[in-house]
Amino acid sequence: MDMDVKLLETFIAVAEIKSFTRAATRLRVSQPTVTARVKILEQILGAPLVERLTTGTTLTSTGADLLPRAREIVELSHQILTSIGDKDAPSGHLRVGTVDSLLNYRLFSLIEYIYLRFEKMEVSMKSARGRESLEDVRDGRLDCAFIVDFTEKWPGLESRILCPEPLALVCSPKHPLAHCSQVTESDLFDVDFLLVDSREQYQLEFKRLIGAQSTRRQSRVFELYAVDAVKRGVYNGMGAALLPEVTVRDEIEDKVFHRVDWTPDFKVFAQVVWRLGASENHMVRALVDNAAQAIAEQHTESFWDG
Template identity: 30%
Template sequence: MELRNLTTFLAVAQTKSFSQAALALNYAQSTVTAQIQTLEDELGVLLFDRLGRHIAVTEAGKRLLDYAQQLVDLEKQARTVLAGDEEPVGSLTIGASETICTYRLPPVLRQFRSSYPRVQLMFRPLAFVDLVPGVRDGSIDVALLIQETAQSPVLNVSQIARERLVLVAEPGHYLTRVEQVYPLHLENETILYTERTCSYRRLFEQMVCEAGICLTANMEFSSIEAIKQCVMAGLGIAVLPEIAVARELARGDLAALPWYKPDWSAATLMVWHKEKWMSPALKAFIRLVHETFPVNQGVLA
């Protein structure tokens, strides 16, 4: 078995998509397909069920996952040890939610690439629900996400900042003229939600529920950009991190509603496995993130 084929197998298992795995690995999709086929032929088993446009890991594939991850990790360790510890080398797989990926990580990645050019960065923008499991199973070295807690006996969790949350609407919405917006004001409004597992969506729903309000008119999206465009089109109201709408607020494309809890925020966490080998590259990345977003600054502006 070739390690590159095992790496591709892990990427497909994590993303549940040949095309997404190809993007993550910077391969052509045909290369990913060929590598998986080669691995299946060598092992004499099917690793994935092809269900139309969807794929699922077979039982044989699930049994291979841990072994594949261990082999890939050992290869990383060997390369780093042989290269010496003075300069981080090898590869580093980073997972992040959409907001962190788009608005917080680029300057960190730019600085990291400049400081450690011999480290190959593999970046995976993933849904909230996939990030912590990815760290647990070893397919992700480190994850960054907006979530209040990520408690687990096998995880290191560091709060690196807090993100301000804002309730946004189109500029002409009547609630922009209200002194303060309470849950009761939203009773007949359409709410445009992020995915169900999103931490700040759950926080918002809890606040509204505690006020005794039931919001029945809502739409759910997997993309923050899609939500912003729909809010600007007058389709409803949304709760989003301020960093994700700062440009639209400054241009007047969106309006921030005067929510009754002005200091509303959610934690930004960095998560990595306690038992995973701490490569020099992983140590360097964690250190850089802490230097870039020191938690004692409080809420990020």
């Protein structure tokens, strides 16, 4: 596994400030991102670097040995970037489409990194509506798009899978589904549901599974077009919802939402797509590569937290 300079910069901040939270403030990233980066570095080196105490953090003997070397490496890296890297640095304006669940729950650390690392690069995030965003990328209205979809090949486009995107069916703890075990599709037929956006393929497939278009269906389906609006509806007991697990993980852990014992028979993935040949664009390549790394860090964090 390669060692990224960002990992060393994060380790140095934690060592100097003696706090993961305040290090996150200095680096302008989230605290879980700081935790994940330190743990990745520890995994690479095969030894613990930081100990958490009630009064803050302290370095292990390995961490103390690493600190001066880490400072030398980071300083040398900055000198190289200053002397020769600027002329090849991505610059300009990038138009990016993204679904709500990815922007708010997976990509914000990426935006933070772009802001800090690429001073000449600007990014506009636009709401992406399912596969409509693929047409926008193909036609040049967007430079790339982040989607949650099945794995497919799309004409004229390149794509990269960022991670599996597990789905969770959730409801209020007071909802009838919360008291059912071994839920089947037939049990879902007469349940009210809240959808984020039925133009997303997994939501279309879910509507098919629950018979949303059937004349026999007695319950209702509401499309609210935003994850937070759907979550609010679930909290208020308006119905159940199938959402990316990452968007409701905290509510499930805090028992605000109940995770229904049912899993769809299809799988979807967080992906980034761009126009064929556009990877030669430095901005697109930088965004794709750093998105993959940001989401990989989140998965490492989930592994360690679990």
